[in-house]
Amino acid sequence: MKYIFKRIGLLLITMILVSFLTFLAFEIVSGDPVRNMLGTDASPAQIEALRQELGLDKPFLSRYVSWLLGFFSGDLGRSFSYKQPVWELISSKLVITLALSLISFALIILVSIPLGVFSYQWVGGPLDGVRTAFNQLCMAVPPFFTGILLSWTFGVILKVFTPGDFPGFAKDPGGSFVHLFFAAICLSIPRIAMTVRMMRSTIVDEMNKAYVRTAISRGNNRWSVLTRHVLKNSLVLVVTFLGQTLAELVAASIVVEQVLGIPGLGRFLVASISHRDYPVVQAIVVILAFWVVLAGTISDIVNRRIDPRLRLGGEDE
Amino acid sequence: MKKRMNGYLLAGLIITCTILVVALIGTFWTPYSPTAMQYGKFQAPTLAHLFGTDHFGRDIFSRVLKGTGTTLFIALLTVGIGAVVGTFIGAVTGYFGGVVDDVLMRFNDALTAFPSILLALLIISLLGPGKKYNVILALGIVFIPSFARVTRTAFASLRDTNYVTSARLMGAGNARILLVHLLPNVLRVLLPAFTIGFNNAVLAEASMSFLGIGVTPPDASLGYMLSEAQGMLKAGPWYAIFTGLTIVLLVFGVGLLGEGMQAAEKGVE
Amino acid sequence: MLEVRDLHIRFLNRDREAVAGISFTIKDGEIMGLVGESGSGKTVTAMSIAGLLPRKQCEFSGDILLNGQDLLHAERKLLRSMHGKDIGVVFQEPMSAMDPLMKVGEQVGEVLRIHTDLSKEERREKVLQVMREVELRDPEAVYEKYPHELSGGMLQRAMIGAAIVIEPSLLLLDEPTTALDVTIQAQILELLKRLNRERGISMLFISHNLNVVRKLCRRVAVMQRGKLVELGETEEVFFHPLHPYSKKLIDAIPTRDKKQTEP
Numbered sequence: 001m002k003y004i005f006k007r008i009g010l011l012l013i014t015m016i017l018v019s020f021l022t023f024l025a026f027e028i029v030s031g032d033p034v035r036n037m038l039g040t041d042a043s044p045a046q047i048e049a050l051r052q053e054l055g056l057d058k059p060f061l062s063r064y065v066s067w068l069l070g071f072f073s074g075d076l077g078r079s080f081s082y083k084q085p086v087w088e089l090i091s092s093k094l095v096i097t098l099a100l101s102l103i104s105f106a107l108i109i110l111v112s113i114p115l116g117v118f119s120y121q122w123v124g125g126p127l128d129g130v131r132t133a134f135n136q137l138c139m140a141v142p143p144f145f146t147g148i149l150l151s152w153t154f155g156v157i158l159k160v161f162t163p164g165d166f167p168g169f170a171k172d173p174g175g176s177f178v179h180l181f182f183a184a185i186c187l188s189i190p191r192i193a194m195t196v197r198m199m200r201s202t203i204v205d206e207m208n209k210a211y212v213r214t215a216i217s218r219g220n221n222r223w224s225v226l227t228r229h230v231l232k233n234s235l236v237l238v239v240t241f242l243g244q245t246l247a248e249l250v251a252a253s254i255v256v257e258q259v260l261g262i263p264g265l266g267r268f269l270v271a272s273i274s275h276r277d278y279p280v281v282q283a284i285v286v287i288l289a290f291w292v293v294l295a296g297t298i299s300d301i302v303n304r305r306i307d308p309r310l311r312l313g314g315e316d317e
Numbered sequence: 318m319k320k321r322m323n324g325y326l327l328a329g330l331i332i333t334c335t336i337l338v339v340a341l342i343g344t345f346w347t348p349y350s351p352t353a354m355q356y357g358k359f360q361a362p363t364l365a366h367l368f369g370t371d372h373f374g375r376d377i378f379s380r381v382l383k384g385t386g387t388t389l390f391i392a393l394l395t396v397g398i399g400a401v402v403g404t405f406i407g408a409v410t411g412y413f414g415g416v417v418d419d420v421l422m423r424f425n426d427a428l429t430a431f432p433s434i435l436l437a438l439l440i441i442s443l444l445g446p447g448k449k450y451n452v453i454l455a456l457g458i459v460f461i462p463s464f465a466r467v468t469r470t471a472f473a474s475l476r477d478t479n480y481v482t483s484a485r486l487m488g489a490g491n492a493r494i495l496l497v498h499l500l501p502n503v504l505r506v507l508l509p510a511f512t513i514g515f516n517n518a519v520l521a522e523a524s525m526s527f528l529g530i531g532v533t534p535p536d537a538s539l540g541y542m543l544s545e546a547q548g549m550l551k552a553g554p555w556y557a558i559f560t561g562l563t564i565v566l567l568v569f570g571v572g573l574l575g576e577g578m579q580a581a582e583k584g585v586e
Numbered sequence: 587m588l589e590v591r592d593l594h595i596r597f598l599n600r601d602r603e604a605v606a607g608i609s610f611t612i613k614d615g616e617i618m619g620l621v622g623e624s625g626s627g628k629t630v631t632a633m634s635i636a637g638l639l640p641r642k643q644c645e646f647s648g649d650i651l652l653n654g655q656d657l658l659h660a661e662r663k664l665l666r667s668m669h670g671k672d673i674g675v676v677f678q679e680p681m682s683a684m685d686p687l688m689k690v691g692e693q694v695g696e697v698l699r700i701h702t703d704l705s706k707e708e709r710r711e712k713v714l715q716v717m718r719e720v721e722l723r724d725p726e727a728v729y730e731k732y733p734h735e736l737s738g739g740m741l742q743r744a745m746i747g748a749a750i751v752i753e754p755s756l757l758l759l760d761e762p763t764t765a766l767d768v769t770i771q772a773q774i775l776e777l778l779k780r781l782n783r784e785r786g787i788s789m790l791f792i793s794h795n796l797n798v799v800r801k802l803c804r805r806v807a808v809m810q811r812g813k814l815v816e817l818g819e820t821e822e823v824f825f826h827p828l829h830p831y832s833k834k835l836i837d838a839i840p841t842r843d844k845k846q847t848e849p
Contacts, residue, residue, distance in 0.1 A: 014427075025443055129324055136576055140568035142520050144527050144543065145561035152550050152557070210682040217636055218670035218748070219700040229685045251432030255524045259547065270528050273442035281442060288435055307687060308732040 116199025147259030164261030243299025326577025332570030343382030398457030403464025411472030674749030691729030
């Protein structure tokens with residue numbers, strides 16, 4: 001219980017730090033967003049009026065504090081370009097991006113764990129080199145290229161889905177899922193390859209440990225050495241790796257959303273960067289930072305379940 | 318017994334060197350002008366136009382040649398920044414340790430935990446999108462932490478070896494020990510890290526340019542070309558396919574190179 | 587009961603034979619010592635008796651007969667059915683020899699799970715019984731512990747318990763006390779002596795420390811560079827060593843606290 005509180009505290013501190021740093025960064029480098037919005041021929045009076053409207057006339061710290069207070073009461077500020085509350089703009093997009101990430105994550109786990117175990121069976125065999133090369137090949141395929149290939153084959157030729165025309169969950173949940181599933185395939189191929197590679201080398205390392213010899217000396221066969229002893233011991237590293245993957249998926253989905261025309265957070269983030277719509281960028285960055293820390297927290301908690309040594313000090317339960 | 322050469326290393330070297338040579342040629346000479354729009358729109362690949370032509374009637378093969386050079390240039394500079402600054406930080410923190418080490422490494426860990434694309438996007442949005450050198454700078458900064466971590470471990474493990482102690486007893490200063498005695502040893506871990514970093518840089522730059530916030534015309538990297546190609550997928554899928562395959566081949570070759578280096582280090586086939 | 591005849595083992599990447607033609611026997615209910623410094627081939631000998639030799643990486647010849655059954659050339663499957671059941675092994679470092687993520691009780695009962703049809707409750711009963719026998723205090727609590735929660739001495743008791751829970755014909759002890767401090771070492775030796783006396787378990791005790799062997803074994807074999815240089819009653823070897831190498835080992839005894847580890 002104490003552990004959970006500690007993690008939540010860490011989460012809060014991280015978010016405050018991240019938001020402060022982005023706020024500060026934009027403050028230092030941004031140039032004048034008002035001038036950006038109004039163009040060069042705006043009169044000083046117009047500019048002043050807009051500054052006041054956006055609250056830019058107040059000093060930096062007081063703006064940050066009021067932004068922070070707003071953030072924790074659910075008010076993420078207003079977009080410069082859309083003149084709408086940020087939360088209204090991003091909430092539906094957030095759902096789509098999270099759905100995409102979770103579908104990809106499920107795909108990665110379901111495919112790479114059996115594949116990782118399977119690829120261990122090949123170690124030292126004649127096909128091991130081929131498998132390694134194939135693994136490298138899969139890691140070399142950028143998700144946006146897969147996206148283009150998939151939208152060409154399944155979108156243009158087979159017409160299974162229409163790239164660029166995401167139906168939305170409310171209108172057509174099935175169609176939306178198919179759309180997201182294709183995007184998830186693009187996202188997961190290189191990551192599955194990475195996970196398989198790291199699982200394989202972890203299992204190889206574990207197999208050389210002394211406890212494996214003990215297990216064999218008790219009459220375990222190769223399979224039960226693997227399933228009863230080695231897999232569980234390999235899992236700690238794999239879970240940490242998967243936690244990082246979960247964190248990165250949200251960011252990586254930015255590009256895939258662009259290819260397949262999925263109106264998620266990523267596309268909106270890119271547009272907002274181009275328009276220098278800082279309140280939106282700020283809010284999305286802080287939300288994604290939250291996601292990153294959350295993913296780390298989840299993998300930590302899972303690892304404490306797996307490995308009793310991580311529970312030392314009696315903090316847990 | 319270490320084996321110097323292995324299949325991965327050989328295959329990786331062949332692929333990478335071929336691409337390097339091709340890109341080098343592409344910087345100085347291409348069969349057609351990569352920007353001339355005079356060869357007929359949407360021509361499928363023929364002997365005259367190996368990769369076909371695009372929606373402006375430009376020769377895609379020439380564009381890919383040129384684009385590969387741009388991509389390589391950006392990726393190498395990016396990884397260069399990351400490796401040099403990262404190694405410097407790694408040397409300072411790993412060799413001297415202490416409070417600087419603690420603070421910098423904490424900060425480093427926090428940065429590494431953050432998805433690299435997101436970080437690069439953020440830095441680009443600060444520097445201003447759509448400029449080549451901003452992309453290089455942004456990605457370069459993003460790659461610093463991973464190099465710092467790898468080299469820090471190497472420097473720290475070498476610091477207390479007899480070999481360094483004896484150099485110190487013979488009166489060598491810190492700078493000399495770092496540069497002459499440690500750096501060559503650290504290169505061993507730096508090279509595989511360099512291949513991984515290079516691949517990440519290629520993919521990250523391609524993503525940025527694909528999103529339209531990386532390289533913009535008249536420069537054309539492979540990623541930017543892929544985003545162009547996406548628009549003409551119906552009329553001429555070959556543009557996307559050849560450009561994409563070039564990226565895959567490039568990353569694959571360097572990936573094999575890294576795999577080969579690690580295998581050679583471990584001494585297994 | 588155990589008969590080793592003209593055993594040769596050479597690893598493929600080495601020129602010198604790790605074991606160069608050794609022969610000895612262990613009688614029923616006997617504790618035999620095998621002494622030598624690291625690299626003398628004693629651990630390789632032990633591993634080949636335990637059937638843990640990486641066969642693909644070495645050439646071997648000779649016979650290892652356990653109750654008439656050839657271990658050296660036995661098929662994998664047969665070997666597996668004998669592992670734990672006919673031969674129990676206790677390794678040098680209990681902490682790394684145990685699976686860090688499995689409860690100690692389950693590890694002690696693993697042999698039962700593999701080789702018997704006992705139910706979970708029956709296995710647990712047997713495990714608790716053997717834990718009492720190896721003098722682990724509060725077995726119910728120890729059963730639920732993970733290796734990192736126990737001391738080295740307790741873990742080694744648990745390892746011994748795991749090796750004898752099914753009454754093997756032979757207990758192989760590969761430097762079981764080397765990683766422990768001296769008082770614990772003495773306790774473990776007492777325990778082994780008692781188990782041998784009360785249950786008649788035959789043992790092969792491997793050590794680099796002749797003094798430890800002297801406390802436990804009636805007979806001892808001394809190995810050097812893959813060869814048996816001396817074989818006989820422990821006291822005989824101890825007081826009238828025939829071979830200069832044995833003399834050297836005996837002279838080395840005062841420095842027994844200098845811990846040596848096998849590669």
